[in-house]
Amino acid sequence: MAKQAGQECLTTVVGGISVRITSVDTSLLVRLIEYMDAEEMDIPIDVTLRVEQVGEAGSPEVLSLGASFSDCIEGENEYTAYLNHSGTSVLLLLHGEYPLEATMNCLRQVIRRRIYSEGGIVLHAACIRQGSDAYLFYGPSGAGKSTVCSFAAAGHVVLSDDLTCLKRKAGGWVCWGMPGVVRNPNPESTPVYTGTPLKAVIRLIQASTTKLAPLHKSLALASLMAVPFEDTRFDMGFGIMEKVNRLVEDVPCYSLHFRKDPEFWDVISQQIGQAS
Amino acid sequence: MTGVCEVYQRAERAVSRVVDGETVIVQPGQGMVSITNEVGSYVWDLLDGNRAVPRIVDDVCDAFDVERPRAQEDILAFIGELRTHQLIVPCATGCSHD
Incomplete structure (x- = not known):
């Protein structure tokens, strides 16, 4: 943990966005470091997030603190976050009894907004890195995202089990998980915060046998658009259908019928992993 | 049941896009x-x-080379599907618009 302007701070990178979190509450920062497995990083900061424990949502004190900011995220009764116009400075006011959870929820919202403003998207999908490539797994609730993650073995890094950030880069797509999700990080491989190239988009269908087949782009677009979004109205404002369409145009899409065993990884490796 | 004389409009949040000659119509996230x-x-x-x-x-x-009875049958079926998926909503009834 470092110090900035007399306050303790930590730095984390998500979706290629570096966030410095400052607070006088050292115990909160320690818990955030543990939760996010954050490291000390000496890098340029994209977003500063200052955390304070203040009053109640909508109170005069809270409203006055946010007067100079241009945007606001209401976290029900748990927090109020004020953002400057560019989203580079965030004042997070915690009101509830769960500062860690509220800070993480706010951080996800701030990251999501930045990802969208930078032309990226955030999808309800699991993302697993195998070697230097990432595979995106999606489907309706119960399709098997968690099951796929549970079968992550040696050589696999679970970047996300729920929300995956994606950005277009050099004709392809690069992906990250949200903070606090990465499992099985391999210290000898490329750090996950630098982003992982997306190799394939895979629609999950639980079945009695395992089978991988190319997925028509129209069906890939339709099924990706059908999965829940964090905030549909907000996401639509950023032309999400255009972006998802670009994703399915750029990245091979597949349909994976799979049963609950790790055999599907062999199928993926044989049919996709070696097809470069 | 989809009525022959009903008038429909696209649902507020429904969006569409043409991909490889097919049109994908969706209520995002739903x-x-x-x-x-x-x-x-x-x-x-x-x-x-x-x-x-x-x-x-x-x-x-x-616009297309199709017999009217077949066209009406297919269109009613399609509209029924769109209604089931809440991609359109009825906005009036009656054939006064014709």
């Missing part, structure tokens, strides 16, 4: 999806709240 061909795409564009079904059938018969 699991409500329809994928349709060129004729369906044409019908989708006509569901603007100003045309009753008979008028849409007329327009389709003018």
Whole structure:
């Protein structure tokens, strides 16, 4: 943990966005470091997030603190976050009894907004890195995202089990998980915060046998658009259908019928992993 | 049941996009999806709240080589599917729009 302007701070990178979190509450920062497995990083900061424990949502004190900011995220009764116009400075006011959870929820919202403003998207999908490539797994609730993650073995890094950030880069797509999700990080491989190239988009269908087949782009677009979004109205404002369409145009899409065993990884490796 | 004389319009949040000659119609995040061909795409564009079904059938018969009874049957089935998926909403009844 470092110090900035007399306050303790930590730095984390998500979706290629570096966030410095400052607070006088050292115990909160320690818990955030543990939760996010954050490291000390000496890098340029994209977003500063200052955390304070203040009053109640909508109170005069809270409203006055946010007067100079241009945007606001209401976290029900748990927090109020004020953002400057560019989203580079965030004042997070915690009101509830769960500062860690509220800070993480706010951080996800701030990251999501930045990802969208930078032309990226955030999808309800699991993302697993195998070697230097990432595979995106999606489907309706119960399709098997968690099951796929549970079968992550040696050589696999679970970047996300729920929300995956994606950005277009050099004709392809690069992906990250949200903070606090990465499992099985391999210290000898490329750090996950630098982003992982997306190799394939895979629609999950639980079945009695395992089978991988190319997925028509129209069906890939339709099924990706059908999965829940964090905030549909907000996401639509950023032309999400255009972006998802670009994703399915750029990245091979597949349909994976799979049963609950790790055999599907062999199928993926044989049919996709070696097809470069 | 989809009535012949009803007037429909696209649901507020429904969006569409043409991919490889097919039109994907979706309520984002709601699991409500329809994928349709060129004729369906044409019908989708006509569901603007100003045309009753008979008028849409007329327009389709003018634009495509299809017999009217078959066109009406297919269009009613398509509209029924769109309604089931909440991709369109009825906005009036009656054939006064014709």
